[in-house]
Amino acid sequence: MERFFQGLENLYASILKGVLRHKIITIVVVLGIFLFSLTLIPKTGFEFMPSMQEDQVNLGVELPVGTKLEITETVLKQMEDIIRSEVKGYDDIITEVGEASFFGLGGSAIGYKGNIRIMLPSYKERIDSSDDMKQKLRKHFNDFPSAVFSFDSSQGASFGGTTPIDILIKTEDLTKAKDIAEKIRDILKTMPEITEPQVDLKDGLPEVEIVMDRDKMYSLGLNVYSVGQEIQANLDGITASQFRDGGNEYDIVMFLADEDRNQILDLNKVFVNNQMGQRIPLASFARYQKGTGPISINRENQTRVVHVTAGTVPGTALNEVADRAQQLINQEIPADEDVLIEFSGDYEDLQKYGMRFVAIILVSVFLVFGVMASQFESFVDPFIILFAIPLSLIGVIMIYFFTGQIFNILTAVGLVMLAGIIVNNGIVLVDYTNLLRKRGMNIHDACVEAGRNRLRPILMTTLTTVLGLIPMAFFPGEGSELVQPIGKSVVGGLSVGSLFTLLLIPVIYAIVNGVGERRREKREARKLTRQKNRLEGDEA
Missing domain, CATH: 3.30.2090.10 (Multidrug efflux transporter AcrB TolC docking domain; DN and DC subdomains)
Structure with a gap:
């Protein structure tokens, strides 16, 4: 093992000598890889929160207003038979016909609504996941032309309760709002990535x-x-x-x-x-x-609002779907000065919290810089080490792209953690390089020797962190959807970021300190020249 590490150190020292001889080429290559990785971000896509495996599947059924309770029960029984014949691996099915009136008083006052709950076993005992069950049931929705089906996520309330797609139509003319909302719903139905588009303004009695x-x-x-x-x-x-x-x-x-x-x-x-x-x-x-009167009228900020809500197929990039829906709406629905159409739901939350996390990451970088500046008693060395942070983005983007995952708000949590971890390798390299230079080594030899001597501890700390996070990043389990984005961000960013740190940080250190050293030599030369001229003047 010792011979292996010595061979690895010698190999790294040889590579480091090569990149130090070709500093500009090294920087251009790394910059090119970084810019290429940025082009993969739109292809990867964004979503607000990762879809989670639920403990139960709630299927809501709504028939035309005024439908008798017996007819609603018949539809629910037919859907229940479909569930029993096609869905595998469930514990129980609970069917509720009708909807209770206010506070449950007066029995089942609304007979045209119903609900089917499919109770799932524990995660290890499941055959069909909740997403698989939903996909099987969606194929039969068209078998009931007069019924409107929708899935109610039991996990959604934990994260704000919003839907992936929520389009607001604001106007005081309810008739016009209903017509536009129905047109938008029909547009969303043509998009295969969108599921169960609905209009919340229902025809009343x-x-x-x-x-x-x-x-x-x-x-x-x-x-x-x-x-x-x-x-x-x-x-x-x-x-x-x-x-x-x-x-x-x-x-x-x-x-x-x-x-x-x-x-x-x-x-x-x-x-x-x-x-x-x-x-x-x-x-x-x-x-x-x-005519018919609306069952309810919603107001937001003293303006009448109609919502068009829809879900998305798991694994769909929310930003791409929302942008395409917005383009179709602009093409199909003419502009009206009395009508305002806005996007809300997860798309709005993604933009809002995304900007907040950008600010948080910038603050974390500033704090890391402040701590390093106080320890090094210099602004130059922390500035060099900070180049490791953008290098870690290469690994984060690559790991999401090649695993087919989508960026979400938890990815930003991993980036905040990564900002404080990835600089450790740079600190070790720069600190030891400074120590060797104080002992009289020149910049080139100090960078090579520091890389050779610090390679083993850098690999040890990086590998222990990466290997410890691999189960968190890749192993499935109940609730793993919430921790995998954090683990993948740290694993990808730390692995690739450490590799580029070992090559780029010595190059930037040599360039910055080389410029500073030449300036000091020029100042000392000018100082010696002035002293020499002064002595010659005194002799004259």
Whole structure:
């Protein structure tokens, strides 16, 4: 083993002598590799958080408003049969038909909604993963044309509860907002990377709107208040008196019989008394218009908002999908000054937290520089060592590209850790090189000798860290999706960064200190020249 390390040290010393003789070529080659690695970033792509294996799969089903509970139950039973025949490796299936009313009071008040929960066993006992199950079930969604299916992630709430794609349509015109939202939903359906696009503005229950001709109504001696009171009295009733019994009072409410208020034409039987006591039929100044009313209206920042939400296929680069969706929307939907379309969800979070982590990384680099400057009592040596940080990015990009992984917000966490680890090798090299120069060695020999003597401890510290993080970076397991990006960032960055540090840091050290040494020699030469001239002047 000792002969192996001696041979390795001699080989590295020979290589180091070569790169020190060709400093410019070495810098150009390393810079070229760095720039090439940067071109791989768009090909790798970004996502906000890595997709996780869930403990259960929640499949929501929504039928048209007003669908009977029995029909909803039939659809859920058919989907349950599909699950039992095609999905493998589940513990249990729980089917819920209907949706309880406010706080669960009144039983299942909403009969057109339902939910199927597929309970999964422990990670080691699974046959189909949660992603596999979702992919199998998506193939059958078109078998139920009137039903809208959606998967509710049980992990999403832990990270803000946003969806990968969330497009906001802001306008005060709900009709226009609904039309645009449906067009955007249809555009998203054409993209294979997007799953279950939905519009949160649903068609409400059927309603009849009474449209009054106000001019005609005023000419008949009526006003809106009296007409509204009469309609409300006929349909909802009016308190005519009170009945008292043993100290208790009961309202006596009078309204039309059911057979007189179940049809739209029954409104023609409503009469309104004007100020002259004349009975005016409602049909003489009003007409009826059928339609549907929205179940709910969402407002954000005092503006009506309609959301178009969608998921993405696992392994999809969120930035590419969002950019392509934005291009299609701009092409298909004409601009309207009354409508504002914005992207939110994970895409907005990725941009927001990405910028924050950039600031955090810059602060960490500044702190590392400050610590090294205080220890070296110099700004030059820490500046040389900091070149190791961008070199580590080569390894981070390469390991993500070749393993087919996507950058996410946890990659930035690994970069913050890496900024404090990768400089250690540079510190060891520069410190020992300074020591050899104080002993009288020139810059070239000091760099070669420091590299030869410090190679073994640098390899030991690098390998122990890398080997210790390999299980974290590559071994699958429950919850490993959250730690693998951090491990891969450190493993890739430290491995490749250390290799380039061993070659580039001595080159930059020789260039910077060589320039400084030549300047000192020139200053000393000028000083000696002045002293010589002064002595000659004194002799003269």
